[in-house]
Amino acid sequence: MNISFLETFYWLGTLKSVKETAARMRISQPVVSMRMAALQRALGTELYKTNGRKIELTATGIRVLRKCEAIVPLATELQEEVRKGDGDLSIVRVGATEVVGLSWLPALINHQKHHHPDISLSIKTGMAHGLVEALRRDEIDIAFVIGPIEDPTLSSEYLCDYTIKWLAAPAMVEGAMPTSVVDLARFPIIQSRQSSYRYQKILEYFRWHNVSLIEGLTPNHWVDVGFETMHCAHFASEGVGVTAVPVATVAGQLRLGRLVELPIKQEIPAWEVIALYRRHDNADTIAKVVHSARAAVARFAETADPAHFRPRD
Incomplete structure (x- = not known):
């Protein structure tokens, strides 16, 4: 048969x-x-x-x-x-979003190398929706993406939360610090490509607070840089506009004073990163990769501000 x-x-x-x-x-x-x-x-x-x-x-x-x-x-x-290659080495194809790559992905690779030497990781980075589709098409074996993802053919495990804050160059908000979403909408909004998770969530944020429905308070204009977190943070640090990013990924720029957090009362929900994989795939091998991911998350949390990054049990 x-x-x-x-x-x-x-x-x-x-x-x-x-x-x-x-x-x-x-x-x-x-x-x-x-x-x-x-x-x-x-x-x-x-x-x-x-x-x-x-x-x-x-x-x-x-x-x-x-x-x-x-x-x-x-x-x-x-x-x-x-x-498997020579010496019973299993190759696991891993997909990771940018926020993971900017934080604990290197630690995952090192942990895997030292604690599970029977597994070799092949890394692919990209936007969340593309990685989920790659997982469904069997082009990767596990994806670290922002959840939740509803799919009966996939299993997921929560790994960590990233706090999202509005940021700007100090000079841009000096003397006119925004404190509400209404104030915020008067500034240029630096945004990612429209197909990205980040763009959709920020758009939902403004719609949720009815900003687009109030005459004169539609965001001043959208600055679509076509890139992801680090590019948005860079443009913000240069005074192009304000942006919302996972704070833990730009801690260095905050310490140097190139960016400041904006005290916006209306908070953006945290990003929840999950390990996503197909049901019935090689459970032992996937479990080892998830184990390394949790170890990497714990290591990153040791130096991250707990208000900005939280591991999930």
């Missing part, structure tokens, strides 16, 4: 959608239907019924899905064995 047919049924039974199964497997929808027809012929039974776009498993389909839940992880472990 073709293992790929069982894996396709596993995702179909889990996602309850031919379209989502096709996207997850990186195959076309007709191929999903073809595989399911072949699997049902081989088993001599009907595994599911369709009601419009809705998939409903039969009693037999539910039993087969339970078996697939055991078979698919074994197939994944076999793929993991194939990826």
